[in-house]
Amino acid sequence: MPITPISELPEIPQGTASAMESLAADHRVKALLDAIREDDEATLEEQIAICEVAAPPFKEKARGEMLLGLFRKYGLSDVRMDEVGNVLGVLKGSSDGPVVQIAAHQDTVFPEGTDVRVKREGDVYRAPGISDDTRGLASMLCVARQIVRSGLKPVGSILFTASVGEEGNGDLRGEKYLHYEKKIPVDGFIGIDAADVRRILSGATGAHRWLISYDGPGGHSYHKFGIAPSAIHAMGRAIAKFADLRTPEEPRTTFNLGVIKGGSTVNAIAEHCEAQLDLRSGDNSVLLALEKEVLAKFDEALEEENRRVNAEGDMLLRLTKKPIGNRPAGVSDDLSPVILAARAAQKALGIPLTRYMSASTDHNVPLSRGIPSTTLGAGGVEGNNHALNEWWKRESAWLSPQLVALTALSLTGVEGITAPLLGKGR
Ligand SMILES: [Zn+2]
Numbered sequence: 524m525p526i527t528p529i530s531e532l533p534e535i536p537q538g539t540a541s542a543m544e545s546l547a548a549d550h551r552v553k554a555l556l557d558a559i560r561e562d563d564e565a566t567l568e569e570q571i572a573i574c575e576v577a578a579p580p581f582k583e584k585a586r587g588e589m590l591l592g593l594f595r596k597y598g599l600s601d602v603r604m605d606e607v608g609n610v611l612g613v614l615k616g617s618s619d620g621p622v623v624q625i626a627a628h629q630d631t632v633f634p635e636g637t638d639v640r641v642k643r644e645g646d647v648y649r650a651p652g653i654s655d656d657t658r659g660l661a662s663m664l665c666v667a668r669q670i671v672r673s674g675l676k677p678v679g680s681i682l683f684t685a686s687v688g689e690e691g692n693g694d695l696r697g698e699k700y701l702h703y704e705k706k707i708p709v710d711g712f713i714g715i716d717a718a719d720v721r722r723i724l725s726g727a728t729g730a731h732r733w734l735i736s737y738d739g740p741g742g743h744s745y746h747k748f749g750i751a752p753s754a755i756h757a758m759g760r761a762i763a764k765f766a767d768l769r770t771p772e773e774p775r776t777t778f779n780l781g782v783i784k785g786g787s788t789v790n791a792i793a794e795h796c797e798a799q800l801d802l803r804s805g806d807n808s809v810l811l812a813l814e815k816e817v818l819a820k821f822d823e824a825l826e827e828e829n830r831r832v833n834a835e836g837d838m839l840l841r842l843t844k845k846p847i848g849n850r851p852a853g854v855s856d857d858l859s860p861v862i863l864a865a866r867a868a869q870k871a872l873g874i875p876l877t878r879y880m881s882a883s884t885d886h887n888v889p890l891s892r893g894i895p896s897t898t899l900g901a902g903g904v905e906g907n908n909h910a911l912n913e914w915w916k917r918e919s920a921w922l923s924p925q926l927v928a929l930t931a932l933s934l935t936g937v938e939g940i941t942a943p944l945l946g947k948g949r
Contacts, residue, residue: 543867570661597668620679621710621945627659628689654905659715665924678936698888712889714898718905726881729852739840741794752840754796761824774805851891861895868929
């Protein structure tokens with residue numbers, strides 16, 4: 524299912540629109556939005572403090588402990604760190620209403636030892652991870668403390684989660700644990716990731732990842748030439764076979780061999796070569812077809828390399844393909860209550876919707892369970908994410924916690940103001 528162009532989106536239905544109007548017009552909600560804006564400086568300070576506690580892939584513990592303390596400090600209940608390192612806290616609803624999950628991820632892509640100290644130049648802050656997703660965590664914490672302080676009583680509950688393993692080979696392991704293993708009962712999901720508040724994610728780009736290895740006997744580069752197959756040459760053959768493949772523009776479908784390692788020295792035929800392959804599409808069937816096609820190229824390359832040297836028995840090169848990542852694809856219904864609430868909240872705050880698209884992030888997981896899901900912007904302006912020169916610019920950054928708070932409260936409903944927009948499905 525393709526993503527609907529913004530110009531063709533259905534109008535926001537009356538029920539959603541009027542609930543949002545009632546919320547936005549209420550003086551207590553107005554006070555909450557003002558408080559969030561006034562909290563901008565403190566939110567930024569927290570963003571910097573969190574960024575400077577490194578959270579390398581699979582090593583989020585120190586940052587998790589910090590977040591655990593902050594969840595407690597801001598008055599959430601049932602605050603805990605689970606077995607895999609996710610940090611959870613609940614803002615309890617006044618009755619047995621729908622549960623909305625708000626999520627931001629703890630991990631960064633940067634390895635241990637990376638200098639994560641934040642450098643400021645005017646309104647620009649530079650550090651690896653300063654935006655992705657430290658800004659999301661800071662926005663989420665602002666939402667939590669300000670709703671608690673506001674005294675507003677949501678009808679349904681809000682579950683705040685700081686997830687582990689969103690990036691790269693983390694393969695969404697935090698949210699997968701919560702949703703696939705623990706089957707947490709939530710009725711709607713709001714992720715906060717990437718700065719732009721004008722963007723609403725309506726789809727989940729699927730990603731399949733593979734570790735591909737060739738292993739063979741190796742040998743002297745001169746003496747065994749023409750006798751021993753080369754693991755590196757086989758990899759090169761495979762790459763040459765798929766590098767020119769054309770993939771669909773819609774749904775956007777991509778492939779990338781992002782890491783390659785192998786060989787031991789210049790005058791040895793390589794015994795080993797391995798590579799990491801990333802395949803993505805907004806449509807699962809397109810993704811599977813591409814995967815089949817690309818994986819077959821590695822088999823063809825194996826055969827050709829073995830044939831070139833007439834390898835037999837122990838001299839044969841072997842191929843192994845190991846799946847290292849599986850992120851399910853999916854597309855939201857344009858009438859999903861979470862998407863509609865987010866659009867209505869944008870409207871209430873005067874934020875234009877400029878990008879309605881799919882990406883690969885924590886919301887892939889709840890969306891694959893059929894839970895209405897989206898991901899909203901973390902605020903400010905960002906650049907060079909996943910690079911050492913990542914930067915974040917302070918610019919109307921409070922709009923993110925305002926947007927997330929309004930969206931979430933409209934979904935849970937608020938005692939004395941509005942009924943939940945979200946159904947209690949599970
Ligand atoms: Zn991210």
